[in-house]
Amino acid sequence: MSSAKKVGFYTLGCKLNFSETSTIAREFEAGGFVRARQGETADVYVVNSCSVTEHADKKCRNIVRRIVRTNPDAIVAVTGCYAQLRPQDLAAIDGVDLVIGNNDKGSIYERVSALGAKRKASVHTCEAGELTNFFAAFSTGDRTRSFLKVQDGCNYHCSYCTIPLARGASRNLPIADLAAEAQRIAAQGQREIVLTGINTGDFGRTTGEPFIDLLRALDRVEGIDRYRISSIEPNLLTDEVIAFTAASKRFQSHFHIPIQSGSDRILALMRRRYNTAQFADRIAAVRRAVPDVFLGIDVIVGFPGETDEDFADTYRFLERLAPAFLHVFPYSARPDTPAAGFPNRVPPPVAERRAAELGALSERLHRAFYEKQVGTQARVLWESTRRNGYMYGYTGNYVKVRTPFDRALINTITPVKLTATDGEEVMDAAILSRE
Ligand code: SF4
Structure with a gap:
């Protein structure tokens, strides 16, 4: 029987967290740990948290409480956006050893190794303005597809979003380093890469290299047959990016674009950088260049001040655009964001009803998209x-x-x-x- 120590991971939230957990896991494995399988007891647990909604915070606390209840002797480390924003919530849970903010994600293995035995929780976080490290990451859990982190942080400060506070300003690795990461992924046999970031299209703030040059460089990496862009802000989806992906054999006919609302009034309150006409123009440009494109669109319902009329505008706008899928999120007020103080909060049952209506629309659009593909x-x-x-x-x-x-x-x-x-x-x- 192996006497190697076991480590278990829980990942909440976005694909960026997923790629980072995968990288942290490789560091533990290189240090002699074995990954615990689902249901197996581990010596160390790492929880990579999310804080995009109140629900995500609660889910993290529940997971951590469950771990410390069922494995009282295990070392428990919590990292990610919730750990960065509310470290004291987590440090207050009896049995938590380490709370590690986003700047120190790369040091989790070292900190756990240095710990030795269980102790009172120590917190390692910093102010939002000091979040400047770039923790290079890609996922290896899947044999066919890898999520490659190309960008972190965001400079946009949409009024509802806590992510710039949790992850800091927009930054990136040089293109040459990312092309080398893609080569490593190819050498492991994975054939598809999903370019992942917080505001992926805002790539280049650190190095001054344009996003399109990243796409060009990755397109030349031997052994990777497919790329997808996990999500791109509509104002960054330029004609050049659309034309390049349409011409490339490797970039797939797949875009994920957040709109968040189909009401110009609400988009302005959200401090988004486009209006519905500009959004529709981008969708039309994509469809002209890539007629069989799969379009996924994110939308938030129940933003403060969203009236029945605003919601009806959103519904009609999305019905007309007819994407293949809608990701619908009921608005969740996040501490320290401007929107959390906005008047005219939408009662939760109203937001839930709106989410259900858009959910039903999404199912209808998804079915229609699939039906169009039959015989192709x-x-x-x-x-x-x-x-x-x-x-x-x-x-x-x-x-x-x-x-x-x-x-x-x-x-x-x-x-x-x-x-x-x-x-x-x-x-x-x-x-x-x-x-
Ligand atoms: S673009 Fe807006 S919603 Fe997206 S991470 Fe940045 S601030 Fe948040």
């Missing part, structure tokens, strides 16, 4: 998950497909014909040829 041909990167005799993968334009499980197909890209949709979230695909 596409290329699919096959993943390793096996469920009910099937394996799964995604087309370039992010349609989830399945085919009978065949181990030899894992991590290969094959042309397929999309044969049928059950109207839900997966399409049947017939393989046309193999790699």
